[in-house]
Amino acid sequence: MASVKVEQNSTNHVTNQMRPDSKKPVMNDDTGWKAQLQRPPKDMRMQTTDVTDTKGNEFEDYCLRRELLMGIFEKGWEKPSPIQEASIPIAQTGRDILARAKNGTGKTGAYCIPILDRIDTSKNVVQALIIVPTRELALQTSQICIEVSKHIGCRVMVTTGGTNLRDDIMRLTEKVHLIIATPGRILDLMNKNLVHADHCKMLVLDEADKLLSQDFKGMLDAIIAHLPHDRQILLYSATFPLTVEQFMRKHLNNPYEINLMDELTLKGVSQYYAFVQEKQKVHCLNTLFSKLQINQSIIFCNSTQRVELLAKKITELGYSCFYIHAKMVQQHRNRVFHDFRQGLCRNLVCSDLFTRGIDIQAVNVVINFDFPKHAETYLHRIGRSGRYGHMGVAVNLITYDDRFAMHRIEQELGTEIKPIPKVIDKALYVAEYQTMPDDDDEDGEVPHKSQSGANNQSK
Structure with missing residues (x-):
């Protein structure tokens, strides 16, 4: 190989x-x-x-x-x-x-x-x-x-x-x-x-x-x-x-x-949940894609089989999508990781392989399509957005069976996962909507905005 x-x-x-x-x-x-x-x-x-x-x-x-x-x-x-x-x-x-x-x-x-x-x-x-x-x-x-x-x-x-x-x-x-x-x-x-x-x-x-x-x-x-x-x-x-x-x-x-862990979750990551039935998840995801201003997103599933199935569904909906999981050939994994990092695709569906230390600054939205069972996994997943003190949003699709796990994880991490509002303030996760320093700052440099793309997902 x-x-x-x-x-x-x-x-x-x-x-x-x-x-x-x-x-x-x-x-x-x-x-x-x-x-x-x-x-x-x-x-x-x-x-x-x-x-x-x-x-x-x-x-x-x-x-x-x-x-x-x-x-x-x-x-x-x-x-x-x-x-x-x-x-x-x-x-x-x-x-x-x-x-x-x-x-x-x-x-x-x-x-x-x-x-x-x-x-x-x-x-x-x-x-x-x-x-x-x-x-x-x-x-x-x-x-x-x-x-x-x-x-x-x-x-x-x-x-x-x-x-x-x-x-x-x-x-x-x-x-x-x-x-x-x-x-x-x-x-x-x-x-x-x-x-x-x-x-x-x-x-x-x-x-x-x-x-x-x-x-x-x-x-x-x-x-x-x-x-x-x-x-x-x-x-x-x-x-x-x-x-x-x-x-x-x-x-x-x-x-x-x-x-330096006076609190466990990143300050810049706003956490929300949407209460859904299992059969409503794909429809809910489609709604999120249309309403959120996504620069790049990482979408987590709890099994490799569900990763591939969801990636296929997202592609059928007309959105650009890569997927990656541990059972893929290493050369293919390397290519997907490299191309997503280079911004060649807006959405990445993955398993927990991708929760450890992966630093892609352009990711401003993390979606837990499947809610994790452990607080540690949740912490690492949502930490893929809001990198290096920047702002990001994490949306959790919660079924009836997930409700106890969510409450337990909130308690273990000392954090709050709020119900998702009808409109999420773009200032919470989109660079252009945040308060920017004056253009003529002390270094004389023009502010560098992130590459956030079009207002919504490009189909």
């Missing part, structure tokens, strides 16, 4: 790079290096205190390499979010970290920035390992690491199950500094002595609660056995069940604990 392999950064350091508009290398200009950055358009959408309630630190405050700062700013990251402020300076000291923070508040940046800063690109050894539970999240995380580290010459590799092992073996004959992987594949490579982890002193577990669940039982212990004793372990998750606490006591050394 063909695999999607990442991907290495340019080996050129910034000292040797020439900008087309500059007659000398960027790094020789100690005063004007920021002005020469190729930054993306400034995102002027409203943000909630989930990401704005900071101490006012700047990325420059952390004594990061200038080449890394260049990648951070060219990625469009302007200031650290609360989880990044709390995490980066502690991670730089080499101390273990146990961090809880909401979905979509900058956890990836919180661990990839200090890791990339500490990697010595002159050494041809694997120095850091990031483990995530799903293939899609591995691809997304590796792409972020590649973009942020593009000026420091860090070689990044992604390896996941469901792809050709031979490609990994070939890739490992070249220089690799950082590996992003799913647990089964990296353990296989370690056991076959294809990945040598003697110098891998930094380990990140992203979505740690999922990694330490029964799905990956014992794998993390086996992976850690391959690492040196003086390694640093960073755990990040939105929820921490007992399995995480047991793992922490076994493997972490006096971890620094960060908890």
Whole structure:
């Protein structure tokens, strides 16, 4: 099976790079290096205190390499979010970290920035390992690491199950500094002595609660056995069940604990329910499509079979629709994920495969076509909208049998799911209807509006 392999950064350091508009290398200009950055358009959408309630630190405050700062700013990251402020300076000291923070508040940046800063690109050894539970999240995380580290010459590799092992073996004959992987594949490579982890002193577990669940039982212990004793372990998750606490006591050394979960749900996500019969769900969904101003939507079902059936129904209604679930061929999954991320389709129907860490900024509507049974699943699902402090809406189609589960989840999460009004205020989830700063803001940049498309769905 063909695999999607990442991907290495340019080996050129910034000292040797020439900008087309500059007659000398960027790094020789100690005063004007920021002005020469190729930054993306400034995102002027409203943000909630989930990401704005900071101490006012700047990325420059952390004594990061200038080449890394260049990648951070060219990625469009302007200031650290609360989880990044709390995490980066502690991670730089080499101390273990146990961090809880909401979905979509900058956890990836919180661990990839200090890791990339500490990697010595002159050494041809694997120095850091990031483990995530799903293939899609591995691809997304590796792409972020590649973009942020593009000026420091860090070689990044992604390896996941469901792809050709031979490609990994070939890739490992070249220089690799950082590996992003799913647990089964990296353990296989370690056991076959294809990945040598003697110098891998930094380990990140992203979505740690999922990694330490029964799905990956014992794998993390086996992976850690391959690492040196003086390694640093960073755990990040939105929820921490007992399995995480047991793992922490076994493997972490006096971890620094960060908890930014004074409440569990994102402030920017408005939650509603529509009380329907099972046979009315498709009609209700059709009504939502016609009334909501959807930029992109993710629609969740509780089984792979229902994912495919619903996607077919939505297509028959005349709306553009992709679907993705765990039983699909990996190459097909990669293509769907990539195309939806690029905005080639407005609606994506999926199973819970897609609830973990997937960050698509354009998603402003999440619909639970089937209501989940567990609070943790609900939390991760609705966290696909309202990314990085922006606004979004979650609509739950509730049947008679779902009513107790909804009340229980409201209580467990300390949140309220309200009856859906006849008209949902567009300011709650559409960027153009939110209060925008003045066009002539301090940076002199024109506000960047999200690509929200037509007023309703395009048929």
